[in-house]
Amino acid sequence: xxxxxxxxxxxxxxxxxxxxxxxxxxxxxxxxxxxxxxxxxxxxxxxxxxxxxxxxxxxxxxxxxxxxxxxxxxxxxxxxxxxxxxxxxxxxxxxxxxxxxxxxxxxxxxxxxxxxxxxxxxxxxxxxxxxxxxxxxxxxxxxxxxxxxxxxxxxxxxxxxxxxxxxxxxxxxxxxxxxxxxxxxxxxxxxxxxxxxxxxxxxxxxxxxxxxxxxxxxxxx
Numbered sequence: 103x104x105x106x107x108x109x110x111x112x113x114x115x116x117x118x119x120x121x122x123x124x125x126x127x128x129x130x131x132x133x134x135x136x137x138x139x140x141x142x143x144x145x146x147x148x149x150x151x152x153x154x155x156x157x158x159x160x161x162x163x164x165x166x167x168x169x170x171x172x173x174x175x176x177x178x179x180x181x182x183x184x185x186x187x188x189x190x191x192x193x194x195x196x197x198x199x200x201x202x203x204x205x206x207x208x209x210x211x212x213x214x215x216x217x218x219x220x221x222x223x224x225x226x227x228x229x230x231x232x233x234x235x236x237x238x239x240x241x242x243x244x245x246x247x248x249x250x251x252x253x254x255x256x257x258x259x260x261x262x263x264x265x266x267x268x269x270x271x272x273x274x275x276x277x278x279x280x281x282x283x284x285x286x287x288x289x290x291x292x293x294x295x296x297x298x299x300x301x302x303x304x305x306x307x308x309x310x311x312x313x314x315x316x317x318x319x320x321x322x323x
Contacts, residue, residue: 109159110152113166117145120170124177136253137176141169155222161215168211171204180204205278209239209285214293232294236286243282247275 121138128134148157148165175183186200216235220226226234 107159110162113162114145114149117166117169117173121173124173128177129179129182133179134176137172141172145169155219157215157218157222161218164211165215168204168207171207175200175204202278202281205243205281206285208243209282209287210289211285213239213286213289217290217293232290236283236290239286240279240283243279247279250275 125134144165148162174185178184180186180201181198183198183200186198186203189195189200190198213235216238217231220234221231224234
């Protein structure tokens with residue numbers, strides 16, 4: 103599948119090339135190394151498993167978009183991303199919210215790939231199909247915050263603060279999880295609406311075809 107898909111080859115080349123560029127003179131080399139481990143492992147898993155559990159091009163595109171945002175964050179450290187600083191000045195915010203944007207994107211961009219994966223691996227149907235990705239996103243967000251706290255306590259003080267990215271907010275971890283949760287909920291709503299519209303369109307087309315067939319039969323020869 104990968105060898106035949108131009109899009110998948112492009113997405114992999116984009117991620118590898120962009121990561122290589124962002125690896126040049128990062129703001130904190132140790133932070134960059136620590137924060138890049140899980141994304142690299144994710145890419146390896148996707149490459150190894152794509153034959154057994156192939157996702158749609160849409161899912162791979164969404165995953166790549168998220169990884170791109172994360173790569174930007176680890177290059178500058180989340181608290182110092184220029185785009186977040188510019189946004190903070192524009193909206194008169196009291197912190198750099200780029201990390202919050204990425205947490206929201208974690209839920210918004212990865213919920214659909216997870217939903218697709220659950221449909222491939224399980225036989226769940228109905229509302230459970232949408233519940234599982236949302237609760238998984240929430241669980242992974244909590245796990246990430248725990249891992250961040252472990253790294254922060256084990257690392258040197260300044261690296262620990264960079265990993266946490268709390269910027270003085272004692273509720274930063276909870277807000278990050280909430281952002282991911284809201285992103286996941288929004289993603290599910292969009293998927294549900296899209297599928298409802300697609301189903302109505304299919305039903306309309308089917309009714310139109312049946313009507314045309316009936317009119318053809320009723321016409322005298």
